[in-house]
Amino acid sequence: MSLLVPNGLQIGYRKRVVATVKGEFAFNPAEITLLLGLNGAGKTTLMKTISGLIPPVEGKLPATRALYLSEEVDFPPNLSPREITACLARTRSERAQANRWLCTLQVEDRAYGKLSKGNRHKARLVFAQLTALSRRMPIVGLDEPFSGLDFVAREQLIRDWSDRRREAPWHLLISIHPAEIPFVPHQMIVVAQGEIRPVPVHTSWSELREMLTADPATPLACS
Amino acid sequence: MKSVFQLHLRQIYRENDWLLPLLLLVLALIGAPLLTPSNEDPDLTFSSRTQLVWATAWFCSILYTGFVSAKLGAFQRNKGLREFWRSSGLSDHKYYLALYAIPLLLNVLFFGTAAVLAVGFGRNPEVSVPEWAVVNLQAVIVAILGQAPASALVIGLANRLDTAPSFTCGLLFNLYGLYGMGAIDQIRGGDDARLSVIADLFWTVGPHLHFADFMNRLTFGWGALPARPFFYVSLYLAAVSVIVAALSVRLWRYRTSR
Numbered sequence: 001m002s003l004l005v006p007n008g009l010q011i012g013y014r015k016r017v018v019a020t021v022k023g024e025f026a027f028n029p030a031e032i033t034l035l036l037g038l039n040g041a042g043k044t045t046l047m048k049t050i051s052g053l054i055p056p057v058e059g060k061l062p063a064t065r066a067l068y069l070s071e072e073v074d075f076p077p078n079l080s081p082r083e084i085t086a087c088l089a090r091t092r093s094e095r096a097q098a099n100r101w102l103c104t105l106q107v108e109d110r111a112y113g114k115l116s117k118g119n120r121h122k123a124r125l126v127f128a129q130l131t132a133l134s135r136r137m138p139i140v141g142l143d144e145p146f147s148g149l150d151f152v153a154r155e156q157l158i159r160d161w162s163d164r165r166r167e168a169p170w171h172l173l174i175s176i177h178p179a180e181i182p183f184v185p186h187q188m189i190v191v192a193q194g195e196i197r198p199v200p201v202h203t204s205w206s207e208l209r210e211m212l213t214a215d216p217a218t219p220l221a222c223s
Numbered sequence: 224m225k226s227v228f229q230l231h232l233r234q235i236y237r238e239n240d241w242l243l244p245l246l247l248l249v250l251a252l253i254g255a256p257l258l259t260p261s262n263e264d265p266d267l268t269f270s271s272r273t274q275l276v277w278a279t280a281w282f283c284s285i286l287y288t289g290f291v292s293a294k295l296g297a298f299q300r301n302k303g304l305r306e307f308w309r310s311s312g313l314s315d316h317k318y319y320l321a322l323y324a325i326p327l328l329l330n331v332l333f334f335g336t337a338a339v340l341a342v343g344f345g346r347n348p349e350v351s352v353p354e355w356a357v358v359n360l361q362a363v364i365v366a367i368l369g370q371a372p373a374s375a376l377v378i379g380l381a382n383r384l385d386t387a388p389s390f391t392c393g394l395l396f397n398l399y400g401l402y403g404m405g406a407i408d409q410i411r412g413g414d415d416a417r418l419s420v421i422a423d424l425f426w427t428v429g430p431h432l433h434f435a436d437f438m439n440r441l442t443f444g445w446g447a448l449p450a451r452p453f454f455y456v457s458l459y460l461a462a463v464s465v466i467v468a469a470l471s472v473r474l475w476r477y478r479t480s481r
Contacts, residue, residue: 013479048306048479051306051309051310052309052310053306053309053310053477053479054479065310065311065312066310067307067310067311068306068307068310069307070303070306070307072302072303073302073303073304073306073307074302074303074304075230075302075304076230076231076233076234076237076298078234078237078238079230079233079234079237083233083237084230086229087226087229087230087233088226088230090225090226128307131226131307131311135311135312137311137312141310
């Protein structure tokens with residue numbers, strides 16, 4: 001089932017508007033959307049709004065379920081990733097699938113708190129995918145999933161997600177630094193200058209930079 | 224809900240801290256005769272064992288279980304798990320209940336162990352085993368019910384405060400319900416009419432957690448509480464638990480971080 005984000009939807013905190021949707025867009029099953037924007041532009045706010053964690057300031061979103069994995073989320077430090085997946089999985093096959101993901105991403109099987117930052121991050125991504133799988137989430141939002149990952153894990157994830165675009169039922173919504181676009185997604189959304197708008201997936205870096213900073217020639221000025 | 228419960232139950236289990244209260248209970252059983260003049264009166268051995276074991280169970284429940292409740296609640300907020308679970312579709316109520324079940328289980332473990340030790344080693348030979356077992360079973364039930372409101376409150380508060388303040392609030396709530404009520408009762412019977420009226424009000428509101436303390440009944444061999452009063456005491460404590468839990472669920476409601 002697709003989620004249609006209507007034109008004019010305002011997102012933010014309480015009465016403070018962070019950004020407004022300009023132009024409709026939809027999150028379709030088994031597709032990937034990249035969310036691009038500078039720090040503080042409203043990428044996380046949009047993800048939280050879609051996940052139902054904060055209500056829109058103005059306008060309405062159709063009711064849906066969207067799992068949100070923030071960068072800060074952490075799991076019990078004294079349990080190993082396999083123990084955690086054993087708790088999160090509802091069936092043996094889900095558990096086996098999660099363990100395969102852990103294996104593919106080369107996540108060590110020792111206490112989560114003792115893993116390196118990168119391994120913890122990889123484990124978190126597996127936990128999110130497992131939760132999405134077991135709860136049949138239509139949308140999964142990942143906040144900066146590539147930050148802190150080595151290139152091997154990054155390439156593996158890209159390969160995995162690219163493959164799963166055909167198999168996994170959920171829509172992947174990924175917030176990412178605009179200079180690090182790893183693959184051609186189904187959809188790209190730019191959050192900048194208080195606006196959220198879809199852009200063509202083949203938009204060049206210089207065009208993106210212009211949209212993001214509103215001034216391609218000069219660096220961002222300090223006030 | 225099941226995932227949250229399993230995840231954090233396993234977390235607490237793997238920390239192994241729960242072994243310490245069990246060890247303390249065994250030490251209390253062994254050490255109790257040393258603290259009483261049991262040479263002069265051998266019967267004192269049994270009552271001192273029972274008293275010290277049960278006092279230790281209460282001590283562990285108030286401190287350790289209270290701390291675990293606070294830690295579990297604060298962990299969800301501090302580690303971003305609230306947002307993760309909420310976005311997965313888990314309601315606040317189910318989330319709260321999944322966590323609340325863990326301190327209840329810990330109390331079952333501590334008070335259950337205390338009862339087993341008291342039945343096994345604290346029974347005065349003059350009292351029959353079934354009679355002694357019934358008193359201890361009653362003590363377990365009311366103790367679990369008596370400690371349930373504090374755990375409920377602490378988990379709810381941990382969503383707003385951090386570990387230490389929410390634990391402290393739970394501790395104060397326990398002390399007020401267990402011992403503060405005794406002080407209020409004394410004020411009620413005092414000469415100052417105005418103070419008596421206020422004390423009456425506090426007495427009416429409660430919570431009378433001291434009903435859950437069967438220490439005197441166990442130590443002085445008063446026997447089991449008759450069925451009807453026991454039912455009312457249990458009902459009262461269960462009602463307090465439900466009311467406090469209902470208020471705490473409101474405290475537990477998800478709040479945006481900004």
